[in-house]
Amino acid sequence: MKQSERIGAKIAYIFSHNHRYIESALESYNLKGPMFAFLLTLSHKDGCSQECLARYLKCSKATATRAITALEKEGYVYREKDENDRRIFRVSISDKGRGVIPAINSALQEWNDILLSDFSDDEEQIFRKLLDKSRDTLMEFDRTSSK
Structure with missing residues (x-):
């Protein structure tokens, strides 16, 4: 199979550009890597567990923990232990985090416009x-x- 025929390589190229574009567009918010995806998810799945977020976003528990820790440090989310199971952390989006959602959606729309232009x-x-x-x-x- 020729390099130019590899679908995965083409998808990876688009994904890489997507990642760089979104990260650059959200640089002033200090959102790196998958942090924006966690915020978007929490904007409609507020209060879910870290494990649930990792499963939903198809990432490792370690990646989820790093992203949530970074978001918490920025004041975009907060964690609380589940009342029924103290081993589980529930993650909620803060008002500051909700305030960033329009910028994330705008950056994603701009990216779509570029990709589909x-x-x-x-x-x-x-x-x-x-x-x-x-x-x-x-x-x-x-x-x-x-x-």
């Missing part, structure tokens, strides 16, 4: 459907392979 409306619709189909295939693979 040379697509016709039909091409964008097809591209999104193919991405959804690929994601769904991988979700099914994860579901069946983890049994």
Whole structure:
């Protein structure tokens, strides 16, 4: 298989650019790596456990702990022990964290606009459907392979 035919390499290239663009756009908020993804997730799953966040974002518990610790240091989130199970930390987004959500959404929209700028409306619709189909295939693979 030729390098140019490797789909993974193309996806990695897009992912790398996405990461750099978002990190640069959010630099003034000191959001690095996956921190923005944790904030976005908490904006609609507030109070979930660190383990739940790690599973949802498909990252290791160690990555989740590092990201949450950094977000806590910046004042974007806070952790509390679960009342029923003291081993579990519940993570909640702070008012400061909620205040950053519009900037994150704006940066993500700008990135989408750049990525899709040379697509016709039909091409964008097809591209999104193919991405959804690929994601769904991988979700099914994860579901069946983890049994």
